[in-house]
Amino acid sequence: MKDAWRHFAAEFIGTFALVFIGGATIITSPMLSMQVAVVNIAFAHGLILAIMVTATMRISGHLNPAVTAGFLVTRRIDPMMAVVYWIAQFGGAIIAAYLLKVLYPANIVAATRLGGQSISSDINMLQAISLEAIATFFLVFVVFGTAVDPKAPKVGGFAIGLTVTAGILAIGPLTGGSMNPARSFGPALAMNIFEGQTAYFVGPLLGGIVAALLYDRLFLPREPEPVDHGAVAPIT
Secondary structure, three states: OHHHHHHHHHHHHHHHHHHHHHHHHHHOHHHOOHHHHHHHHHHHHHHHHHHHHHHHOOOOOOOOHHHHHHHHHOOOOOHHHHHHHHHHHHHHHHHHHHHHHHHOOHHHHHHHHHHOOOOOOOOOHHHHHHHHHHHHHHHHHHHHHHHHOOOOOOOOOHHHHHHHHHHHHHHHHHHOOOOOHHHHHHHHHHHOOOOOHHHHHHHHHHHHHHHHHHHHHHOOOOOOOOOOOOOOOOOO
16 A cells, blocks of 8 residues: 555656646746747656656656556556556646646636647647657657666666657647646646547557557567566565
8 A cells, every 4th residue: 555655646746747847838938939939848848757757767657647558558557556647647737737727827827728738720630649649659669668678778767758858849839749648638627628638638548558569569578487487475
């Protein structure tokens, strides 16, 4: 039980930080030009994610329901613990969004939807889902390639944060570059605006699951089972 609370706290704090810092950056972005704002938002999300993944990696380090889904389908997390992660992630995102709503001026909050994402009128829902799925595929692929693979370079959350930065730079103007259902749902709930949530759930979850299965099956080493391998004795 104590271990579950540790994982819950790490996921809650990490996701809270991502939504709060990322949302605050979006809220203050209207004073910047469009091009500068996108770069500013991309780097803010990438930087805070790199920091928080590194800070929580020893305990959990997911901070994204799509990442947790990838771990679940590859049997790297127990189903009940995955539920704990999801509750913590969505809880952290929701609390962060409501705090942003209280702390920032109402007119700016309304104009920016608390940093929530929206789909451009230039694309349809299928395109939005596809863009989110592809960007999240890259993200979860990098998670497995830098944090899961035992032979991977140990770079903390640096590569993961850079992948989010690149994703927002690439698809941000069209979908907001969510790549994280919790990050989108928190502001949507606080503002009671659920436009585009289908894309922000289906796309990231689909892309994350495909990336996890691909990396797990194709790249992770399959060591032969030792002949003397028996039951693991409990730690006393």
